[in-house]
Amino acid sequence: MRHTWRWFGPVDKVTVRDAAQAGAQGIVSALHHIPTGEVWPVAEIEKRHAEIREGGLVWDVVESVPVSEDIKTRKGEWRAHIANWQETLRRLSASGIRTVCYNFMPVLDWTRTDLRWETRHGARAMRFDLPDFAAFDIHILKRPEAAADYPEWLADEAARRFAAMADDRITALGRNIGAGLPGSADGYSLDELLEKLRSYQGIDRETLRQNLVDFLSEVTPVAEEAGINICAHGDDPPWPLLGLPRILSTEADYAHMLAQVDSRASGVTLCTGSLGARPDNDLPSIATRFADRIHFVHLRNVTRETDTVPCSFFEDEHLEGGTDMVAVIAALLAEEARRREEGRADHAIPMRPDHGQDILDDLARGAQPGYPAIGRLKGLAELRGIERTLLHHRYGLV
Template identity: 75%
Template sequence: MRHTWRWFGPVDRVSVQDADQAGAHGIVSALHHIPTGDVWPSDEITKRQEQVRVGGLEWEVVESVPVSESIKTQTGPWREHISNWQETLRRLSAAGIRTVCYNFMPVLDWTRTDLRWTARHGAKAMRFDRIDFVAFDLHLLQRAGAAEDYDAETREQAQRRFREMTDERKLGLSRNIGAGLPGSSDGYSLPQLREHLQSYAGIDREKLQRHLIDFLTEVTPVAEQVGINIGAHPDDPPWALLGLPRILSSAEDYAHMLREVDSPANGVTFCTGSLGARAANDLPAMVRQFAPRIHFVHLRNVRREEPETPCSFFEDEHLEGDTDMVAVIAELLTEEKRRRAAGRADHQIPMRPDHGQEILDDLTRSAQPGYPAIGRLKGLAELRGIERALSHATYGLS
């Protein structure tokens, strides 16, 4: 696989040189300062490429070109935003970039109740606490109709939890849940979040699926023309939140998307952490099912704290947690071998060690939550070790 590393630009406290020293082959980045819906200026793309090259690597994957709420709801300037998305693909292709990640999660991107929860050995990790989230929904956000989404026992637990919360915890919980895309300056206050939720009134799961297919029907032909693979990132966590539908949470969801827009350019960003939070998802089987259409991979592990879905979970170490990472990597290497035999130009699948626990010097660096230097270096080293062992001639995956 092609080992890449997410970098949030010059504001990132983990440098490109750090990524190079950690063993990354290339950089994953985005122009977070460009407003969602706008065309990415060519000079800004070039500027980011030059910033990456100074650190000794190349910008190889875009994560993400954001999909606007207007596109998801098909309101306001949504057609203009699709046109701008298409033009951004053309400009990225002209700059030599061939892989673009995006997501179609309504309003909230990845959602956590804790960004620096203390793990068993003092490391800091991101965590989703199911009861804290329900307490936020019922008692802080006070979403209309929220009580109907939870059973009596869950509502009672959330009420007790809320009564125990300090004002500082309430403020932190609202800030964590209302955060925008990683690396962006977006984020929602409680009134803003209520307003955005209202914009999805009347949009159920089936309608949002149609909007995704409409979007892909427009942008995939452009991706094909300019030689870019686009990969849809799964929902994180992979279940409905705040009454909002989620449509990329399971094998069935991805099969529907790939079937409806059946193009090699239309594919999957396979995130083991996001999909792994849903107990019913068999990740090695999903890699086998979607292997030809996997364009980008995020390798991370989560530990589910409850057997049901939805559940509480936290970001575990890369080789711990509930996902069999060895089996997943073996399936990915098998697909790479098949692609090489078929002569595919994209036989090498870009991956990155996603998230990571803050350990050692990370604890004083104050980097982007979930993206520490040493925690990711440790994860990449472990993942690379599995890949190297499985690729040995003895095992036949090389």
């Protein structure tokens, strides 16, 4: 696999040179400062390439070109936004980019109640606490009919949690849950979030699925022509939130998407952490089934506190948690070998150590939540060790 590292641009407290010293071979980045829906300017694309080259690496993957809410709902300026997304693909291709990640989560991207939760050994990790999330939905956001979306025991527990919450915890929940895409300046106040939720009235799961298929039907031919692989990131967490449907949460969801737009150019960002928050997602099996359409990989692990859907979970160390990381990596290496035999130019699958716990000097660095320097370095080293072992000429299993 090609070992990559997410970098949020010059504002990132972890530099490209840090990534190179950690063992990364390439960078995953995006132009977070360009408003969603607009075409990425050529000059800004080239500037980001130059910034990364100056640090000693190259820009391998774009994560992400955001898909606007207008596109997801097919309202407002959706036609112009699709045209702009297509043009951005062309410009990225002309600059040498061959892999573009995106997601189709409505309103919120990855969602956590805690961004720096203390683990058993003092590290800091991201966490999704289900009762706290329900307390936010019902009592802080005050979404109409929210209580009806939760079982009685959970609504009761949410009420108890809220009654005991200090003001600073209430503020933190609103900030954490309403945050925008990682690295972006976007975010929602409570009133803005309620307004965004109202824009999805009348859009159920089947409608949103069809909107994804329609979007891919329009952008995939451009990706094919441009020589770019576009790859959908799964829902995080992988279940409905705030009354909104989520449509890339299971193996069956991905199978539907890939069958409806059956082109190698439209594929999967395999995120073992997002899908791994559900006990019914078998990650090694998913990696094997969709191997030919996996264009980008996020390797991380979560520990579920219950085997229910939904559940509370936290971001564990890369080789802990519920996902068999050795089996996942073995499946990916087997696919790379198959691609090499076919002579495919995209035989090396870009992988990055996703998220990570704040450890050691990370605790004082204040980097983007989930993206510390040392925690990711540790994760990359562990994952690279598995890969080297599986490929060793004497002990190799693939």
